[in-house]
Amino acid sequence: MDELRVLAQRAQARDSAAAEELLTRLRPLVYRWAWIQTADRDDAEDVTQAVLLRVHRSLAGFERRASLTTWLFQVTRHASIELQRRRGSWDRLRQRWSQQFSDEVRIDAWPAPTNEEAASHERTIAIIRTIMTRLTQKQRTALDLVDLQGYEPFEAAQMVDMNAATFRTHLLRARRVVRRELLQEEA
Amino acid sequence: MNRCGLNEADAALLLEADLHELRGKGESALAMRIRNEPNMSRAAQHIIARLGAINTLISTTAEASPLATTGRTRPASSRHAVRVRRVMLVAGGLAAAALAGIILYRGSPRSAPIISSPPLTATLNASSTRPFAVLSTDNPDIAVVWLFSKEIK
Numbered sequence: 001m002d003e004l005r006v007l008a009q010r011a012q013a014r015d016s017a018a019a020e021e022l023l024t025r026l027r028p029l030v031y032r033w034a035w036i037q038t039a040d041r042d043d044a045e046d047v048t049q050a051v052l053l054r055v056h057r058s059l060a061g062f063e064r065r066a067s068l069t070t071w072l073f074q075v076t077r078h079a080s081i082e083l084q085r086r087r088g089s090w091d092r093l094r095q096r097w098s099q100q101f102s103d104e105v106r107i108d109a110w111p112a113p114t115n116e117e118a119a120s121h122e123r124t125i126a127i128i129r130t131i132m133t134r135l136t137q138k139q140r141t142a143l144d145l146v147d148l149q150g151y152e153p154f155e156a157a158q159m160v161d162m163n164a165a166t167f168r169t170h171l172l173r174a175r176r177v178v179r180r181e182l183l184q185e186e187a
Numbered sequence: 188m189n190r191c192g193l194n195e196a197d198a199a200l201l202l203e204a205d206l207h208e209l210r211g212k213g214e215s216a217l218a219m220r221i222r223n224e225p226n227m228s229r230a231a232q233h234i235i236a237r238l239g240a241i242n243t244l245i246s247t248t249a250e251a252s253p254l255a256t257t258g259r260t261r262p263a264s265s266r267h268a269v270r271v272r273r274v275m276l277v278a279g280g281l282a283a284a285a286l287a288g289i290i291l292y293r294g295s296p297r298s299a300p301i302i303s304s305p306p307l308t309a310t311l312n313a314s315s316t317r318p319f320a321v322l323s324t325d326n327p328d329i330a331v332v333w334l335f336s337k338e339i340k
Binding site: 027028029031032035036041044045048120121123124125127128131144146147148149150153172175176179180182183185 | 193
């Protein structure tokens with residue numbers, strides 16, 4: 001994140017190349033968070049654009065923030081919640097996502113060269129579909145931050161502005177669903 | 188017994204374990220069992236490996252997400268395609284509404300035979316505050332009301 005601070009300082013000084021670099025660096029991270037939050041790739045794109053716009057407008061304060069990650073995550077989270085509020089039904093979003101996922105991820109992800117890798121890839125897609133469709137937003141977020149991205153639980157709880165015990169409850173529920181499915185695979 | 192050769196009680200321990208325990212780190216009873224028991228170790232390693240694969244695939248997909256800043260495009264089943272489908276849906280709805288209007292017009296006792304009617308010119312009156320639009324025509328007896336579906340963004 002130190003590099004991001006430097007980029008933000010340069011961007012603030014009207015260095016357009018630095019601003020573009022900053023937004024390019026942040027985009028995948030914001031998109032990932034937005035995807036996990038919304039469970040919908042189109043919505044994740046909308047949220048990402050809104051967040052990056054907010055970052056661009058907030059450059060003056062951006063590099064002075066104590067925790068860029070936490071701030072960025074919270075902006076993404078609020079933008080996702082706002083979008084969901086506008087869109088309404090979770091079920092419809094889940095259904096739409098689950099229809100989109102198998103097509104889009106296969107195309108976006110690497111081509112699997114062997115049958116064994118293809119089978120593993122299919123299983124991974126199946127698990128991600130489980131994460132997106134069977135877990136609640138809070139469970140998904142907890143699982144993604146801790147078990148996938150490697151944040152410490154206390155740090156992740158702060159990012160989502162939740163007390164540690166409640167956060168852990170969501171995390172454990174998510175783990176039970178996902179790991180039960182993983183243990184059913186051939187080891 | 189699951190496919191990793193664990194009984195239910197042992198599997199239940201792995202379902203909630205923190206990552207450092209799954210890696211066999213620390214002095215907890217579970218970490219020690221994972222270090223010492225091949226079945227537990229194999230299952231724990233399987234979970235860690237699969238979580239890594241999931242993380243990689245999500246990251247790969249996020250990296251490849253098509254946004255204006257990158258200039259990349261999404262193939263085949265893209266949101267563009269979704270939008271095209273939505274536009275087609277709207278066009279289909281509009282066509283159906285226009286057809287319904289014409290049928291109603293033909294069914295009206297005041298209407299002239301359709302074969303001799305002049306071409307219709309329609310004006311669309313729409314407002315973002317209303318869930319419908321009115322297509323007025325140059326014939327005062329004909330207007331088409333187009334109800335917006337909630338499914339259409």
